[in-house]
Amino acid sequence: MRINYKKELEDAARTMILVHSPQVLIRLIVRMIVRKVNVHHAGILLFDQAKKSYILNVSKGKLGIKIPAGFARIDPESATIRFFTDKSFRSYTNGGALTYDKINGFLRNKNNLKKNKGLEETLLSIRNQMNLFQIQVCVPSYFQEELLGVLMLGKKIKTKTFYQKELDFFVALSHDVAMALRNAQIFDALQNQINHNKRMFFETTKALATTIDAKDHYTHGHTERVTRISLAMAKKLIMDHRIKVDDKFLDDLNIAALLHDIGKIGVPEHILNKNGMLNGEERTCINGHPMIGASILEPIQDLKRVVDGVKHHHERYDGRGYPDGLKGGEISLIASIIAVADTFDAMTTDRPYRPALSKTQAIEEITRGSGLQFHPLAAEIIVELHHEKSL
Amino acid sequence: MRINYKKELEDAARTMILVHSPQVLIRLIVRMIVRKVNVHHAGILLFDQAKKSYILNVSKGKLGIKIPAGFARIDPESATIRFFTDKSFRSYTNGGALTYDKINGFLRNKNNLKKNKGLEETLLSIRNQMNLFQIQVCVPSYFQEELLGVLMLGKKIKTKTFYQKELDFFVALSHDVAMALRNAQIFDALQNQINHNKRMFFETTKALATTIDAKDHYTHGHTERVTRISLAMAKKLIMDHRIKVDDKFLDDLNIAALLHDIGKIGVPEHILNKNGMLNGEERTCINGHPMIGASILEPIQDLKRVVDGVKHHHERYDGRGYPDGLKGGEISLIASIIAVADTFDAMTTDRPYRPALSKTQAIEEITRGSGLQFHPLAAEIIVELHHEKSL
Numbered sequence: 145m146r147i148n149y150k151k152e153l154e155d156a157a158r159t160m161i162l163v164h165s166p167q168v169l170i171r172l173i174v175r176m177i178v179r180k181v182n183v184h185h186a187g188i189l190l191f192d193q194a195k196k197s198y199i200l201n202v203s204k205g206k207l208g209i210k211i212p213a214g215f216a217r218i219d220p221e222s223a224t225i226r227f228f229t230d231k232s233f234r235s236y237t238n239g240g241a242l243t244y245d246k247i248n249g250f251l252r253n254k255n256n257l258k259k260n261k262g263l264e265e266t267l268l269s270i271r272n273q274m275n276l277f278q279i280q281v282c283v284p285s286y287f288q289e290e291l292l293g294v295l296m297l298g299k300k301i302k303t304k305t306f307y308q309k310e311l312d313f314f315v316a317l318s319h320d321v322a323m324a325l326r327n328a329q330i331f332d333a334l335q336n337q338i339n340h341n342k343r344m345f346f347e348t349t350k351a352l353a354t355t356i357d358a359k360d361h362y363t364h365g366h367t368e369r370v371t372r373i374s375l376a377m378a379k380k381l382i383m384d385h386r387i388k389v390d391d392k393f394l395d396d397l398n399i400a401a402l403l404h405d406i407g408k409i410g411v412p413e414h415i416l417n418k419n420g421m422l423n424g425e426e427r428t429c430i431n432g433h434p435m436i437g438a439s440i441l442e443p444i445q446d447l448k449r450v451v452d453g454v455k456h457h458h459e460r461y462d463g464r465g466y467p468d469g470l471k472g473g474e475i476s477l478i479a480s481i482i483a484v485a486d487t488f489d490a491m492t493t494d495r496p497y498r499p500a501l502s503k504t505q506a507i508e509e510i511t512r513g514s515g516l517q518f519h520p521l522a523a524e525i526i527v528e529l530h531h532e533k534s535l
Numbered sequence: 536m537r538i539n540y541k542k543e544l545e546d547a548a549r550t551m552i553l554v555h556s557p558q559v560l561i562r563l564i565v566r567m568i569v570r571k572v573n574v575h576h577a578g579i580l581l582f583d584q585a586k587k588s589y590i591l592n593v594s595k596g597k598l599g600i601k602i603p604a605g606f607a608r609i610d611p612e613s614a615t616i617r618f619f620t621d622k623s624f625r626s627y628t629n630g631g632a633l634t635y636d637k638i639n640g641f642l643r644n645k646n647n648l649k650k651n652k653g654l655e656e657t658l659l660s661i662r663n664q665m666n667l668f669q670i671q672v673c674v675p676s677y678f679q680e681e682l683l684g685v686l687m688l689g690k691k692i693k694t695k696t697f698y699q700k701e702l703d704f705f706v707a708l709s710h711d712v713a714m715a716l717r718n719a720q721i722f723d724a725l726q727n728q729i730n731h732n733k734r735m736f737f738e739t740t741k742a743l744a745t746t747i748d749a750k751d752h753y754t755h756g757h758t759e760r761v762t763r764i765s766l767a768m769a770k771k772l773i774m775d776h777r778i779k780v781d782d783k784f785l786d787d788l789n790i791a792a793l794l795h796d797i798g799k800i801g802v803p804e805h806i807l808n809k810n811g812m813l814n815g816e817e818r819t820c821i822n823g824h825p826m827i828g829a830s831i832l833e834p835i836q837d838l839k840r841v842v843d844g845v846k847h848h849h850e851r852y853d854g855r856g857y858p859d860g861l862k863g864g865e866i867s868l869i870a871s872i873i874a875v876a877d878t879f880d881a882m883t884t885d886r887p888y889r890p891a892l893s894k895t896q897a898i899e900e901i902t903r904g905s906g907l908q909f910h911p912l913a914a915e916i917i918v919e920l921h922h923e924k925s926l
Contacts, residue, residue: 150541157545161552161714164721323552327718330555334725338732340837345736347835348790352743355800355831399739409746413804440746444738446731 149313152180156317160324164331166190170201173321177297181310185298187277189218189225190325191291198225198293200277223269228284229291232260240315242282243306247271281306283314287322295321346398353402356409360416363405366489371401373485376534377525386521387477392449397478400453404482407437407454419496434458435467453478457486460517472519480519484510484526487517488535503535540704543571547708551715555722557581561592564712568688572701576689578668580609580616581716582682589616589684591668614660619675620682623651631706633673634697638662672697674705678713686712737789744793747800751807754796757880762792764876767925768916777912778868783840788869791844795873798828798845810887825849826858844869848877851908863910871910875901875917878908879926894926 156176163169170188177186189198198218218225227233227242236242236250247267250256257264274282274296283295295318300306350368357367378397381387408416411433415426422430438455441447456470456479463471465483475483491506501509507530514523529535547567554560561579568577580589589609609616618624618633627633627641638658641647648655665673665687674686686709691697741759748758769788772778799807802824806817813821829846832838847861847870854862856874866874882897892900898921905914920926 154545154548157548158711158714161718320549323549327552331722331725334722334729337729338725341729341732341736344835344837345732345739348736348832348838349739349743351831351835352740352747352797355797356743356747359800406743406746409750440742441739444735444742446735447739 149309149316153313153316153320157320157324160320161327163324164328166325166328166332169324169328173295173324174201177295177314177317181297181313182301183280183297183299184301185278187279187296188285188293188321189296190293191220196220198222200296222273223266224273224282224294225291227266227270228282228294233263233266236263239308239312240284240318241311242270243311244271244274244280245305247274281311281314283311283318285318285322285325287326292322292325342395346402349399349402353406356406359413360405360408363493366493367402367405369489370404370482370485371398373488373526373529373535374398374401374481376529377481377485377522380525380529381521386525389477393478396447396449397453397481399447400450400457400478401482401485403437403441403450404454404457404486405433405437406440407433407435409440410436421497431458431466449476449478452476453482455479457482459483461519462516465517475519477519477522480522484518484522487513488526503530540700540707544704544707544711548711548715551711552718554715555719557716557719557723560715560719564686564715565592568686568708572688572704573692574671574688574690575692576669578670578687579676579712580685580687582611582684587611589613591687613664614657615664615673615685616682618657618661619673619685624654624657627654630699630703631675631709632702633661634702635662635665635671636696638665672702672705674702674709676709676713676716678717683713683716733786737793740790740793744797747797750804751796751799754884757884758793758796760880761795761873761876762789764879764917764920764926765789765792765872767920768872768876768913771916771920772912777916780868784869787838787840788844788872790838791841791848791869792873792876794828794832794841795845795848795877796824796828797831798824798826800831801827812888822849822857840867840869843867844873846870848873850874852910853907856908866910868910868913871913875909875913878904879917894921 159176160169160172163172170190174186174188177183188201190201191197192199195217197220200216200218220226220229227236236246236256247270251264251267251271270282274280277296278298279296280299281295281297283297284291285293285295295314297306297314350371353367357363357365360366374397375394378387378389378394382389382394408430411430415422415429418426434455434457438451441451441454444451453476456465456468456475459465459468459470459475459479460483461472461475461480463469488506488510491501491509492503494500507527510518510523511527514520526535550567551560551564554563561581565577565579568574579592581592582588583590586608588611591607591609611617611620618627627637627647638661642655642658642662661673665671668687669689670687671690672686672688674688675682676684676686686705688697688705741762744758748754748756751757765788766785769778769780769785773780773785799821802821806813806820809817825846825848829842832842832845835842844867847856847859847866850856850859850861850866850870851874852863852866852871854860879897879901882892882900883894885891898918901909901914902918905911917926
């Protein structure tokens, strides 16, 4: 079967550029080479920024190749890498590629070896490395003069030598490989940055929320537990397809749960930590915390749903809660979930005026309050989590 | 000059895919078409997700074209867009492209018009639109069946009609355009997400820090001012090349300044708000706030420099500060900058035990304290900011 290299190249470039994970991309490239060019196996030596070395990724191809232990990682100072990064060696390639046969040719030509000091040693060392991996052709992949990687091809399956046309195809392909790789690496870096920033956001919010939490002597660890329970409830509701939510729902619930009591910062310490029943005025003051919390978060763009969750976590399904006296479906799902998790945790920890209930007793209370104090779906799911022993 | 379309296409694809800003990419594509194909002008109708319509981006080319006001935005229901999204019209293109001449041909063929209801109206409407923009060829750009945009070409400069080979080139090009565009759009979305997350992180941290700040009755707005002054100092130091910092320095300084007094959450309110001089024990308690702040933030990954800034913002250059009694260069730049900004703001606001100093008086104090209480460079830069009236 004759290969239309131009067309293959175009198709390859178009496929590759759409793959935004470097690891998936490498597997794709290696598989593509093995299939299209009918070699026994192929691999890519890929530069790893973090490890400051080139890592060998090998496809098993049709015959299979085993990488000797300790050889998967190649130093930038090793002969194979230096050959492609040191410009004085550039003239010893076939339009970019380096073949096993060509190395033998160079090594037989004593004039060449005299002209370039270090060439013989370098070529012998490369030949050893190619022997080790059963490699016939090395093709460098440059992106703006930087060696991103080296394509390595094993023996061809039918004929013995590679034609110049094939080598030219590999060189052109390696150019597109470099482009696709760099593209994927940039994507990967952006994605990592997103994950990193997100983690930092959650961790910082958690640290600050926990600290504010600590001002209330009776609720040690309350914020963390309410957050954990709220997320477990939401995840189960989503998994069981009992609610339909958007991408940001869990993040918003997470932040709202972490910050649900943030408004307590506005309640004087002597009321917050009073050892005994609160009088009417003190109760009113404490009951202001959802509104205070909401007002703290209101100026932040894109936290609308979080603000709502904080503001309404003391609303009741029957409309007898505070601050707004909302009813049933008027209360957001985020607020409804936090309300249940919050009450469960309050019931199962010691308070100045009563000892903790057992989990089972608390669950019974919540079941009784379903449709009255609690959103029925939220009450139902925490009961299920309890029975699964996931609380 | 004969054009090697294959080569042009490969080069174009390789250039385009490296451009990660959709707007830059569009300008590049339009300019490329105008130059390579020798048309008077070219444009792209590009779908805008936010505006839910197609926006016309036009190059002036060699002759120039003026977009009539109100025509830059095209509804997805307009004839030109419907022609390329409604599959029943697909057979009326030249392998994908639609030419002005072809439209006229179809309109003369009454059989065609009878076969497909709505065709005549659609074609007349498209012809009007093409007349308006002086367009000869429309080429759709699909990405996985989704119409991302339409390339629009004006008249050729030398000959009158477009050859089929040219139209084929445009169709192939438009495929790569779609790929590059989608790639750039994904980049853009990731970049936006990064900016969005970062803003949310800073805003939330600021909201929580300001709230904690508010517990200390005498320091209203302190956190915001210290943050503003610290950043102004650092930016000036960087602009004047007097310090060399990494990418994250300003972000870390920003967070550290926002959170420098976070440890005050651990100081009882009656000490924090005491109206009069503090006794030894109370002073010791307040002086614990840098350590408390650091311990709150310590569990957060990647905030090492922030933790350090919070912990050491009461160290003194001469080693007589707290909590660690660090000296000179042992104190980080972030802590040194915050120390100066913090003292400046404390001096220029009223305190229970003394009225505010004027800015000039405070700057004189800082000058006197340079090399003793303050890092000389940090002291120097706040003095300069004062003289520039930037404080």
